[in-house]
Amino acid sequence: MSTTSVDLLILGAGWTSSFLIPLCEERHVSYAATSRSGANSTIKFEFDQGSDNPEPFKALPDAKSVLITFPITVSGASERLVQLYKSTRHGGDDTNPGFIQLGATSIWGVSSRQNARADPQAPLKPVENKWYDRKSPFVPGDRVNAEEELLKLSPSVPTTVLDLAGLWGGSRSMMNYVGRVAPTKEILKNKGSIHMIHGIDVARAILAVHGDWSKASGERWLLTDGRVYDWWDLASSWGSGPDPTNRDSKDRGPQPVWVRELMKEEGVRALPRNIEVLGRALDSREFWETFGLDPIRARLE
Known part of the structure; x- marks a missing residue:
């Protein structure tokens, strides 16, 4: 790993880097x-979002692409970092790297309680039962405003935003969230x-952008695995017992029973439910089609 010049600089070696670094090594x-x-x-x-001090940046190597994994929320801070x-x-x-900012799909019509890691007791905001794609209107906020500032630096500076759906894999098992997300019927x-x-x-998406900035620059992308999951379906399948992977376990928690009762009460004949009653549905096809990729890990566990 060079410290003077590299292909990719990862600002913030967190959970994403546990997948990205091995893939970088595999692909040289x-x-x-x-x-x-x-x-x-x-x-x-x-990164101090309010500071103009260049000293912390002098320790960083030159890179062809710079990945920003942390949210930027201060007006002007995205341009300041660049x-x-x-x-x-x-x-x-002559150095003109591209900048990739990781964002979140929650900017498209989501309520706080629909996030698997959110407080399940938080107020539920109405969500329209409709499809969203990357060009759909999004909910403004400090984070998304900073992302827009970054995108406006294109084309003189290659920039892009990858808005990610819920993250899983490695230490993050979705099976562990059922009890937290649905503690009551x-x-x-x-x-x-x-x-x-x-x-x-x-x-894979990050390296696809790194490898073809001509397709990515100035664009905001929406990334999911191409599926819309139903919480009732997941809760019914996994439950919230001590070992959700054990399908024969009798101690699966009350969620499967609740789902069966709710299906009867709501007239739902089979799972997963139709998009029309699930709330928002995200269409991420354009990214995968543009870069000639398909998600290789889907259907959760």
Whole structure:
């Protein structure tokens, strides 16, 4: 792993990097990664969104692509990061890397309670039962506004945003979320759709952008595994027992029973339910078609 010039610089070596770094090594893509602590062979780096100090950036290597894994929420901070990085390059003004910002699909009509890791007691906001794609209107906010600022730097600076659905894989098992997401029958009743993407497919998408900036620059992408999951279906299949993988276990928690009761009460004849009653549905086809890829890890566990 070079520290002076690399193909890919990962700003923030978190969960995503546990899939991305092995894929870089497999494909012989040189990389460097940062962390706040500088542990595990990473470069110590922390981005202060309000600072114009170039010193922290001088420790970073030149790169063809820069991946930003952390959210930026301060107005002007996205452009500040780009300019501070470019001004401290060893290759001088001719260095023009592309910048990939990771975002979230929650900008498209989602309520806080539909996130698997959200507080299940939080108020449920109405969500329209309709399809969303990457060009659908999104909910404004500090994070998405900063992403828009980054995209506006194109075409002079190649930039793109990858808005990711719920992340799973490795240490993140969706089976462990049923009890948290649906602790009562009433809460489960209000659960609709959920969209996911595996870490390896996130890594493949990042390297696809890195390998073809002509298709990515200036674009916001929506990434899922191409499926719309039904929380009732998942809760019925897995339950919330101590071992959701044991289909013969009698201690699967109350969720499968609740689903059966709810199906009778709501007149649902089979699972998964139709899109028309699940809430939002995300269409991520355009990214996979544009880059000639297909998700390789789908259908969750």
